Amino acid sequence: MSTPPIARFALWFWRFLTGSPVKLVHAFSLLVVLAIVAMPPVADAGFSPFIWVGTWSASPQPPPLDVPPAEFNNQTLRLIVHISAGGPQIRIRLSNAYGTGPLQIGDVHVAISTTGAGIQAGSDSAVTFAGKNSVTIAPGGLIVSDPVNLLVPDSTNLAVSIYLPVDTIGLTQHFLAQQISYISSTGDFTSSSSFPVANATLSWFFLSNVEVLGFLGSRAVVTLGDSITDGVNSTFDANTRWPDVLAQRLSSVGFFQKIAVLNQGIAGNELVNDYLGTGQNASARFDRDVISQAGAKYLIVLEGTADIALGLFVPAQGAGSAGIIAGYNELIQRAHEHGITVIGGTLIPFGGSIYSSAGTEAERQAVNQFIRSGGAFDGVIDFDQAMRDPNNPTQILPAYDSGDHLHPNDAGYQAMGDAIDLSLFNGF
Numbered sequence: 381m382s383t384p385p386i387a388r389f390a391l392w393f394w395r396f397l398t399g400s401p402v403k404l405v406h407a408f409s410l411l412v413v414l415a416i417v418a419m420p421p422v423a424d425a426g427f428s429p430f431i432w433v434g435t436w437s438a439s440p441q442p443p444p445l446d447v448p449p450a451e452f453n454n455q456t457l458r459l460i461v462h463i464s465a466g467g468p469q470i471r472i473r474l475s476n477a478y479g480t481g482p483l484q485i486g487d488v489h490v491a492i493s494t495t496g497a498g499i500q501a502g503s504d505s506a507v508t509f510a511g512k513n514s515v516t517i518a519p520g521g522l523i524v525s526d527p528v529n530l531l532v533p534d535s536t537n538l539a540v541s542i543y544l545p546v547d548t549i550g551l552t553q554h555f556l557a558q559q560i561s562y563i564s565s566t567g568d569f570t571s572s573s574s575f576p577v578a579n580a581t582l583s584w585f586f587l588s589n590v591e592v593l594g595f596l597g598s599r600a601v602v603t604l605g606d607s608i609t610d611g612v613n614s615t616f617d618a619n620t621r622w623p624d625v626l627a628q629r630l631s632s633v634g635f636f637q638k639i640a641v642l643n644q645g646i647a648g649n650e651l652v653n654d655y656l657g658t659g660q661n662a663s664a665r666f667d668r669d670v671i672s673q674a675g676a677k678y679l680i681v682l683e684g685t686a687d688i689a690l691g692l693f694v695p696a697q698g699a700g701s702a703g704i705i706a707g708y709n710e711l712i713q714r715a716h717e718h719g720i721t722v723i724g725g726t727l728i729p730f731g732g733s734i735y736s737s738a739g740t741e742a743e744r745q746a747v748n749q750f751i752r753s754g755g756a757f758d759g760v761i762d763f764d765q766a767m768r769d770p771n772n773p774t775q776i777l778p779a780y781d782s783g784d785h786l787h788p789n790d791a792g793y794q795a796m797g798d799a800i801d802l803s804l805f806n807g808f
Contacts, residue, residue, distance in 0.1 A: 431594055433638065433640050434589055434642045435464050435466070435590050436464065438588060439645070440475045444555060451547070452547075452548045453547045455565070456543045457542045457562070458541045459587050461537070462624065464630070464631070465534055466533040466536060467638070468530075468531050470528050470592050473522055478551045487506075488506070489570035490504075490507055492536060499539050501573065503530065505529065522588070527593065532592070535619075541569065543570050545568070550583070550586075553584060553585045554583060557584050558621065565577075591675075592640065594675070600642050601677075602642045603644060604670060604711075606645060606685055607645065607646075607647035608685065608787060609622070625794055629798075649683065679715050681723070687707075688701075689740060692735055705747065708757075721758045722759075724756075724761070726764035727763070761801070766796060767796065
């Protein structure tokens with residue numbers, strides 16, 4: 381017989397207390413919540429004190445045009461992902477968004493990751509789909525797993541192991557993960573604590589979401605962007621992308637009503653057009669990557685740099701400030717229709733990069749002016765101000781520059797995450 385969710389929350393809470401300084405306010409809050417949950421349910425309303433909230437995501441995309449797709453056969457993927465908010469149960473979403481044929485999944489397990497391909501003893505848990513260990517996902521399809529009883533703290537690395545029993549081409553992936561994952565030798569090693577690594581990979585395949593069970597009031601912040609949100613040029617395995625920094629900050633302000641962070645950045649992503657090989661533009665993927673995310677209540681938009689930059693070399697591919705502003709207005713309207721608060725992030729400088737010109741700088745300034753004073757967004761994060769060099773405001777501060785004058789380094793991503801006013805998220 382499965383353990384009731386409230387009992388699992390109580391156990392999770394006890395582990396929280398024994399693993400960190402005791403906070404009386406948390407103990408008092410737990411008693412209040414237990415008392416509320418113990419009350420008879422309202423039969424007609426079907427009331428539940430729990431909801432599912434996205435705690436990790438990676439936007440699906442096809443392989444880049446100049447990179448041969450990965451191929452697997454009778455092998456296991458052990459994908460390492462870093463969740464934001466923890467909880468007593470999780471579930472996952474697997475995607476065959478770009479598959480041209482059925483995706484056969486032979487077995488899936490999830491565990492708490494340690495180092496490399498290792499997993500924490502006693503944490504391995506089987507993942508089922510409608511009670512079955514195997515599942516086939518139709519081309520373009522998505523499947524959500526059954527709940528998994530696994531107590532996971534905030535800011536935890538998970539190992540999601542996926543067995544692919546037949547010839548499988550990795551047509552659905554997230555190409556630049558900034559995270560090392562692992563591919564096994566022949567066989568099903570989903571539950572193995574000793575994972576036989578045949579190859580490492582810097583992409584996530586087929587896994588699009590991890591969700592956590594949270595109390596009512598828990599919610600998610602979706603970060604929609606390009607390579608700067610994706611964390612390009614950040615340190616591998618360090619989880620120093622600016623959405624990671626935001627998630628770490630938010631983990632300290634709530635216990636029962638969690639605020640998770642979902643990273644939906646894609647390197648090269650445009651707001652208006654499709655940059656070949658990187659997936660759909662932000663407007664086209666909006667319903668999938670924002671609206672359908674479990675518990676999504678806030679959206680941070682940091683899109684437009686790729687539209688401006690690519691237009692320097694391929695004018696038909698880019699979009700000027702007018703097109704970007706029109707794109708913002710469309711996304712804001714669609715998000716508001718679903719009760720999602722939309723926060724605009726100003727575009728950081730890229731002077732000195734290969735995309736730098738007087739024209740691209742003028743477009744960036746026009747976009748930022750709209751974000752700051754156009755009144756369309758519900759809130760503003762001035763990433764530009766946080767990142768620019770005061771002595772040369774068209775460029776990133778040298779201490780924050782990864783070297784290409786376009787992408788931040790770890791210190792720059794930290795500065796971006798620190799620049800976010802937590803009061804934007806309803807009282808924090």
